[in-house]
Amino acid sequence: MTILLLAVIYIAFISLGLPDALLGVGWPLMHQEFSAPLSMAGWIFMTIAGGTILSSLLSGKLLEHFDTKQVTFGSTLLTALCLFGFYWAPSIGWLFALAIPLGLGAGAVDAALNHYVAEHYEAHHMNWLHCFWGIGATGGPLVMAGVLTENGWRDGYLIIAAVQFGLALVLLLSFPLWKQKGQSISQHQETAVTTLDRKLPTGVSYALATFLLYCGVEALIGLWTSSYFVQMKQFSIAxxxxxVSIYYGSITLGRFVSGFLSFRFTNKQMIRMGQSLAFLGSIFFFIPTSATMLVGLILIGFGLAPIYPSMLHDTPNRFGSAQSKRLMGYQMAFAYTGSTFLPPLFGLIVSQTSLGFLPLVTIMIMMGMLFSTERLNRIIKLNKA
Structure with missing residues (x-):
């Protein structure tokens, strides 16, 4: 039964990734149909992530009233309905209206599942689960790319919505599995989580900054790379x-490999190696030739792969198990704050300058992420000395 539950959680992570890159891939056609400026994509993306921030911050409270299985099912169903709404949307205003519940659905399930896995499964499962997120994130743009030249972007949203409805049904049927797993959680652990000290641990600000920068740069590349290559390199939309699919595919493959590497290396080592490789990839991405940029994009994907799941899984070790549920929600909130503000902020820069600044901005964010992580490592080392 435990194996079946783990399989269901894997499927749930696919559903988390499916919608993430749809807007960035479809936007070159969407903004033409709606007569919207190119930079509008950043504001829609910001609206989605804004809803996610809110639901992440409230996830701790939500989990006090509902089980993880209920939050996961409800959020997946809400996401499916919103994606169907994108397919139907007659104007840009509808996209903004639907972006809010779309974000709310993503945030609660993300925080709930990540806390559940960090508490109950080993590090390799966290990497492989986020590998399945990558399968969804890779499959989404592939589906969209397949229909762009024939039936337009709307059919891409319709297909992904149908898949999400199917995943919601699987989650609903899995409820008995979650009930059995939930019985293994001790009452003492639940009490520790709900009566924790409200004072934030030392160094948590650097952890939050790292989450902000990580999700910010991941979303920035996912949203703007397609438009960058179309406008700056004269690539076809397809x-x-x-x-973009290669980028998400490298994250996916990287997380699969990271699952095996986690048997040999600690979370701290995985984070450090990943950030170093991603920084190297951003240097290659800066070199303005197609071959080096493709290599850079792949290296960035492989480098980013272990960072997020390793940071999540290391949360109880960094700050204590009693703090982890609340901090998981805070970390999710800051992660989506990066997704919320960095892409539209870059959109503002683009509207005044050029998309050509994308590689340089990527390098700068990678440097900031490295600094925040190493500063946190030093603080934790001093606290444990």
Whole structure:
């Protein structure tokens, strides 16, 4: 039964990734149909992530009233309904209206599942689960790219919505599995989580900054790379979409490999190696030739792969198990704050300058992420000395 539950959680992570890159890939056609400026994508993306921030911050309270299985099912169903709404939307205003519940659905399930896995499963499962998120994030743009030249972007949203409805049904049927697993959680652990000290641990600000920068740069690349290659490199829309899929595919493959590496290396080592590789990839991405940029995009994906799941899984070790449920929600909130503000902020820069600044901005964010992580490592080391 435990194995079946783990399989269901894997499927749930696929549902988390499916919608993430749809807007970035479809936007070159969407903004033309709606007569919207190119930079509008950043504001829609910001609205989605804003809802996610809110639900992440409230996830601790939500989990006090509902089980993880109920939060996961409800959020997946809400996401499916919103994606169907994107397919139907007659104007840009509808996209903004639907973006709010779309974000609310993503945030609660993300925080709930990550806390559940961090508490009950080993590090390799966290990497492989986020690998399944990558399968969804890779499959989404592939589906969109396949229909862009024939039936337009709307059919891409319709297909992903149908898949989400199917995943919601699987989650609903899995409720008995979650009930059995939930019985293994001790009452003492539940009490420790709900009566924790409200004072934040030392160094948590650097952890939150790292989450903000990580999700910010991941979303920035996912949202703007397609438009960058279309406008700056004169790629076709289909080719640019394929490159975005390669980026998410490298994250996916990287997390699969990271699952095996986690048997040998600690979370701290995995984070450090991943950030170093991602920084190297951003240097290659800065070199303005197609070959080096593709290599850089792949290296960035492989480098980013272990960072997020390793940071999540290390939360109880960094700050204590009693603090982890609340801090998991805070970390999710800051992660989506990065997704919320960095892409539209770059959109503002683009509207005044050029998309050509994308590689340089990527390098700067990678440097900030490295600094925040190493500063946190030093603080934790001093506290444990």
């Amino acid at each position: 080719t640019a979409a394929a490159w």
